[in-house]
Amino acid sequence: MADYHEFPAAPEGTPVANFVHLHVHSDYSLLDSCATLDKLVAKAKALNMPALALTDHGNMFGALNFEKLCHVNGINPIVGEEFYVAYGSHTEKNDVPYSHKGEEGDRHAHYFHLILLCENQKGYENMCWLSSRAFCDENALYYGKPRIDFELLEQYHEGIICCSACIQGELPQMLLAGMDAEAEELALKYKNLFGPDHYYIELQDHGIPEQKIVAEKLIALAHKLDIPLVVTNDIHYVEKEDAIAQDALRCIGFKNQLHEKHAKMGGDMDLDNWYFKTEAEMRALFPQCPEAYDNTIKIANMCNLTIKQYSTPELKECLPRFELPAEFRTHGDDYQSDQNDYVKYLVEEGLKKRYKEITPEIRERADYEMNTIFTMGFSGYFLIVWEFINWSKSTYDNVNKRPKPYIPIGPGRGSGAGSLVAYAMTITDIDPFRYGLIFERFLNPERVSMPDFDVDMDFDYRQDIIQHTRDLYGDANVGHIVTFGTLKPKNCIADVGRILGIPLAEVNMLKKCIPDNPKAKLKDAFTEPTEKMPDGGQLIKYKDDPRYQELFDLAFRLEGVKRNTGLHASGMVIGLTPLPDWAPVFKDPKTGEVGVQYTMDIIEPCGLVKFDYLGLKTLSLIRYAEAIINKHRPAGTPEFITANVSETDEATFDLFDRGDSVAVFQFESPGMQKILRECKPRCIEELVALNALFRPGPLAYIPKYIEGKWHPEKIEYPDPALKDLLKETYGIMVYQEQVMKVAQIISGFSLGGADMLRRAMGKKKLDVLMKKKEEFIAGAVKNGHTEEHAGEIFEIMIPFAGYGFNKSHAAAYSVLAYRTGWLKAHYPAEFMAANLTNEITSTDGLPFYIEEARKMGVPVDAPDVNRSDVIFDVVDGRIVFGLKGIKGMGESAAAAIVAEREKNGPYKDFMDFIKRCCGLVEKDEDGREKTLVNKKAIEVLIKTGAFDHLKEKDGTTLNRPTLLANMEAALDYVSSYLEDQKKGQGDLFGELEEEEKNFSDFQFKKIPDIPNMEQLNMEKECIGCYVSGHPLDSYRKAIDHAVTLKASNINRIAEESKAEKAALEASGAKSWQMRDAGKSYIALGMVNGIHEIVTKKGARMAFAKLNDMDGQIDLTFFPKTWETMKPLLQDGEVYAFRGKVDGSRDTPSLIVDAIEDVEKMELHAAQSVHIRLDTNFTSEGAISSLRDFLFDKMGKCSVYFHIDTGNNPYVVKANDQISISADDQTLKSLKEINFVREVWTE
Template sequence: MTHTVPPFVHLHVHTQYSLLDGAIRIDALLKRAIDFGMDSVAITDHGTMFGVLEFFEKAGKAGVKPIIGCECYVAPRNLTDKTPLDNKGLSHLVLLAENPEGYRNLCKLATIAQLKGFYHRPRIDKNVLREHSKGLIALSACLHGEIPRLISENRLDEADDAARTYFDIFGEDNFFLEVQGNGIHVQEKVNKALLDMSERLSIPLVATNDCHYLDKEDARAHEILLCIQTGKTIYDPDHFRFGTDQLYFKSREEMHNYFGSYPGALENTVSIAKRSNVDFDFKTYHFPKFETPSGQTAEEFFEQKALEGYNQKIKRIKEKNPGIDESQYKERIKSEISTINSMGFSGYFLIVADFIDYAKKHDIPVGPGRGSAAGSLVAYSLGITDLDPIEHGLIFERFLNPGRKSMPDIDVDFCINGREEIFRYVVEKYGGGEYVAQIITFGKLKTRAVIRDVGRALDIPLHEVDAIAKMVPDVLNISLENTLKQEPKLRAIAEKKPEIDDLLKVCSVLEGLPRHASTHAAGLVIADKPLVEYLPLYKGKKGEVLTQFDMKCVEKIGLVKFDFLGLRNLTVIASTLSRVAKQGGTVPDLTNINLDDPDTYRLLVSGDTVGVFQLESSGMKDLLVRLRPECFDDIIALVALYRPGPMESGMIDDYVERKHGKKEAKYLLPELEPILKETYGVIVYQEQVMRIAASVADYSMSDADDLRKAMGKKKPAIMARQRLRFIRGATERGIQSPKAKTLFDLIEKFGGYGFNKSHSAAYALIAYQTAFLKAHFPVEFMASLLTSEIHSIDGVVKYIAECRHHGIQVLPADINESDKEFTVIGSKIRFGLVAVKNVGEGAIEFIIEARKEGRFSSLFDFCERVDLKKANKRVIESLIKCGAFDSTGANRAQMVASLEDALDYGQRIQKERADPQMGLFKTEGVGQDINLPKMPSMDEWDEKQLLAFEKEALGFYITGHPLTKFEDLLDKFTNANTISLMEKNDGEIVRVGGIII
């Protein structure tokens, strides 16, 4: 497009990262800037810098110069002064980074605002502005800026003083008075005053438009976005709005038409853009420092610890396999240590080993490995993983490629209950909130969510909005556009009902915008110096320190992230071992477990794997029965094979038939047999592709990893180069070209489905451990499973059914025997009190404490001894209805009928006991003058009522089931139940049975 007007640059723009306020997507912003002939553009989101790196990268690719900024909130007094009056005087101020120092100062200001000055909004003050002003250009902002607000209130002398203060803070040429053409009446008055102030005080003007949405037509959608933010409807007379439709991304022509007579206001946007030069270093890793003892370097200490660990491991390996060839271990450990040190990763390994060691010493279960790290002998030696990589044929280069410097990625699974303690340890040891932070993530206005949010803002009846939201197909990340294509009913409703048509049009503008910031479930970053030197920080809802950049952006600027994942199954394993110990059993050492246990394989072959990690889905159970695993390698293969690609390609059928001799295992070349023999000639693992490339085509392991990576990306140009390289290497080793081509075709086809064997082996070990525990300690294992799902009705129902299948009786909750969790009572399991609805942990603690004085003999005894402020009527009624008071002798109907009397009796006793006057006398006679109520004589509820109340209290039935009497009929006429229904294929014909209650 040819432009006849001079250039202009937008310096005040709110993107999608001004959460629930900005509605401009970064991609659309850059496209519009290009369309308007603007070679530069700024982003200035409210109080945060969430989108800075995404904007910087995308702008660079689009050929637009990015200007990094933020619209800050300035407190009228000290940022620590959080009196309510402060927010009335909260002022906006636009800050732009002129250079790298300015970027760092902007990060520091955004961080201070979050961590020290937050009060409804992230705030800074003029003192910290003065301290961190270098390299920053400031604009006086919108009508909420201090100077425009004072002008609008006719406090002109104070406005002059404020302007002089900002001019003094930022210096000549770095503070500008911001004029806007936003269509708001008072803005005209402010603009004239700013023009006059500019002439009087010699402070330059700059024109902006405070852009919040891309097009003028989006103003209404933006107003609705503000309603979502404030929880109001658009029809609420006092809902927050801007009162104009002019805050869109205006063209050069529009800005020149409005501000052509304002001296320098337009030209200054261009000069500021030229002066703003910030860059990011995407090539340098910023490794955290590990403090070593005795003045050793990190490399020296790393080598020492790795060799110490290796010597311990090799001793155990030799005890287990006396004839082992130790030379390959020695060569491997030496090579890995050298590679890790040369790549500068020694400190990283020491830190990971340190927090894993802390976890193990504090009885926090740690997974045996995750991902490709299980392929490292150093990781095994340092205690990071629990698998011998040489024994299981795992490759170091799959984890760390010496020919391609990229960060090692050691993800660690921890017991869910101990993960937070590990977070705290790392934060305390490695520098607190300055050097360590969790990583931010953003929840988005996805299709269903945006329909519900916009529907509320438009005040459409909830049932109508819910019906529309439920029409969205249950497809991951489906868009509104695709929903309308797939759902003709929705299109028809929109055509008939204008309000629904309006709803969907607004949703199409707002869909996908970030809705809120939250804490990433696993990510943690540790830096070599204060994080604000690299990025701004944010305060999470629980007060935790977060990065303002998401995980991808954190990695791109070279910061080192660690993933601490919570794995429920580790909690189940630890709980099972604890229960075995409490029962006086011999606790197995799972780190040195027998991988050839016959009872475990009998369980696996039978498909009896409910509760077994990775192996409990109906499809996996069927595969177990078909495959009949006989060794640990079979379990590794199962974990790798049970995925959509292998299932759809026929690989699984091929593997099963070859294992059982129904199909011959053929090898295209003799060199392939030692590599593929463990999987009967089928390429199952990525590591097999790497070994084939090395053995057949003379690839180094580093180059073979490049081939593996290329297969995963499936980029034609890269694969074409790899094909030529592979065929050339194979033919040079004497393999005929046609066979080389056929082999490459084979590995390209099946290698694309290949899975990371290191990860499969690590997770197969957890699968085996859980199967072992189920086979040998079924009661303790099931009690642990039930406890792990104690807050999930579906989970508890599933595992109670499994207990019944194995003849393990699950006893109802009992006020005299139940603990908080499910407990083992001999060969039975006692229900946990936490699983009872309305019964909180506080009430349970008081019940258990009172029970130490002796069993509860009756409902009245319970109400006398337990604090009724904690265990109130609602709590006790739920306990009665689920059967927890059955052991006291009365029936449930009697106890519910007596509850009011029991509560009154207990409260009177407790009141008398609490009377300070009683301290003057013996307390033995407390309550003697209060008559013990009598339990009414009445029959128990009938079975239907009894079960209904159980379901009310628990969410499911425990002592029976309404369908039990129809069991034979259901077996005869149905082929599914409510659990198996979830695992049926789409379109499959099913028959279920039930009763109307």
């Protein structure tokens, strides 16, 4: 739930204002106001104004937060909206034919403005519908603006007060256009609709000449028709000095340079008048109309809105209802009892399938959970989640009555996996008994809150499941949840820098000085580093730089302002009735999807329960792998299903032991690989623990966990009574559930009470914590513990309550991780093909996984029209590139090529392909035919080598330049034939044999082949990476044995570098020590994008990109280095660089110190590292530390130990799992180990 600040009251003695602002925009008027709700409400309170309105442009995004914030601060909230009104019907796209002045300088506006204010709950409900229909009715959106019309107002006007709006209102526009009679008619029309006390003519004066002209006419018209007047200020920012920030914000929105005339709010007019004025400033505008100011108070007194909110017990009545089977509809109107019966039935049936024997423990737990769920009234929630999961797993669509594909659902996510009821109903697939999971962590009977199942589903089918939910409950009842992008520090610097015209290189340099911490504020970059923000303070050196003063000033003013809308990645709401009955909705401009206008943290009390539909690519990966495995399985063998694999497989745990976990879910990072090698897990429970520990905070306990595994005698328990609980994690409290159990065992807490204690510890609120501590100690003393001992245990629990991870989530995700590890261990080619399909459109992911597959010994072949599937496939143990992954191909074209091949056999040659594919078409929504395999598709197929293996009649193959040169002629040749066939002119070439002869007789003009490098570059252009080869293939020896820095490990190295420098700084190191800190690394690759800049001091330096086998590394050349290297470097050439990694910026980079001789690296590349050990080398601790060191220096060199034992020295080759790098730094570190006598390479 959102926090609402209480602001300081007005200075003592400040009289209550006799005026309130009724035309107010916040930053929810996206990129059109820099006034946040906090600033607006604080200002109103400081001026002692009794009420305040919010009238954002075309939306109610801020309405609920505004209403709550006002109530907290003792201000009467007037919820409103400045609507866009169509000329004529809102479902027709008409411009205003007579408008005097359009927005942004147009001569004709696209719509008018109108202010509507909620008088009461009924008015709020009507406004929700107006706002929603403005977005969602057909054609209502015009030039991106949601519109209403008078007909809608007739339908939804009750409980609403209307004001004629600013100069863009319909009434002022008519008067400015000289349409006085029509204006009079319009004013009467609105007066008659809303009533004499609910329609007001609005006066404004911001210094715009037209406003002064129209004001006199508006006053006269109001007096003539007996319509009350009201004075407003069109507020877009709070303080007068914020005018420049408002101008800048609009420039960001319009992508203009600052101070351009057309970027200003009204063109040439003074921008300084659109702020939150005092009553005195407002009354000075229209002194001849004192009643217009008094009417603002009258309206405020009429408005009395507290938006209806639902408590958690009431929310169960707001849940949608689906049709229960007839045999369970036995309680008349008591739908809750019917739902309970159905849940009980599903649970009992599920328990029989899940367990061979329902033990008393299982029976007791199931009954307890069901009783809790029924008592709290949450059966409906469980059934809704069960239904869409059950539908997903089914192969039949029971709503639309047609077959459907099986859609994978994750085994569980979050605390829901702790429920036995959920396991029995197949909502989850994790046995809570096996993993010791606690129901109360999910649903606590002592703290009433809605249950919250997070459901992972196949990423590719998420929209299908959402569509099913719409089909079942009604399209209008289902929607997404809005999110807001804000101007964060880096965005501020970038956006403001652009509108000020500051060079991009300088802007990027400043951006990189902002701390990477997601909680960082702009001020942190100007504040000395702290423990929480160790990379702060990097902009201090530019604080007084005159070039950036305006940029910094504006960035500070705009930081945090809302910039754009989005849709929550997983959250959906399902209403009992259409969503606008509960909250306003909008249409997302990017996707066209409908979502509620309120964010996830505040939507539920509106009566809309959130359901999480989380698309997980790992589930797609497993589905892809299963499809490939089953496609090629021998006839008669059962279908392979990953969920059925053994959970005690030796080969899988061997893979984890080796740290061979690249692409394995949750265990793929280099840091996790290192920990796997140290811990060597042999059961899923150990994977669960490592998954939970590998996070900021508990990461520090991993060494102790590993020590406990290998040295059980060193395990320490806080109390003997906790041994059974903590033995699985070697004495450490790893999980939140363990913290809860400690409270139960030591102090007799119920698990519900223990969950509340855990939450209190996590929030670290001192007053609450002290109260809980007293309760804990009292319970412990009752159980025979001393106060002192109980206090010690309580203090031990506190950090773990904050750090501890949800075991239910860790268990579910570790099971999924194990399954991906099993696939990698047993079906490596299929597993990597599935990974590549998952990354089929990613220019970063594809090269990484292609190289990883090759490291695993799995070749990846270029596209081939006779071997490729739509997605990546495995043929004879080799991965074949999927046609869908070629840029310019398209999924429909790829599918058509594969379908034609499967129907009529392999393509014989290029002309056969053209003849069979260039006539393939599909029909669009309007029934028009569209060619699938067009000229562009054939061109990219040629460039990627998809025809390289096709042989002509004479047994030769045609090279790519020849096919490209002849492509158009071949297409014309075939098209002519197909056109004649279409016209019914018969067979142009006679009989079939003659036809084939003529096609094969097409004369290709032969073109010489191109160099391999050009061919590879063609591939990269069309695919985004190299496939059939790599420009660095000839350097593999140097890469394998000398390179220590790659795109795949630079992030880890950067983090280590930052940690090392932070430790040095904390120890008081000198500046030269800081500068020289860090290891030196070697990177090798192709240099591209060399970019030279001039520094503040006039020196030249440069940046570039280094493309290696795994991806891309940023290079930085400081002035001294650049001076010597500039003549040596050329774009597109291969170089090896030595330098240090800088992890202080957004993207880590290599600070280049020197160029290495690649040929010498190749020549002297070591194959093995030899270590001569001291004869007294007997300590187990020494062995352990050496092993850890070697595992941390993974490379390609085998390791040999030379041990002297008097007359019989002998050599031992290290385990095959140990292969290390032979770089200078590694060798130097080895030599410094006290029991290592000698180190050399061979």
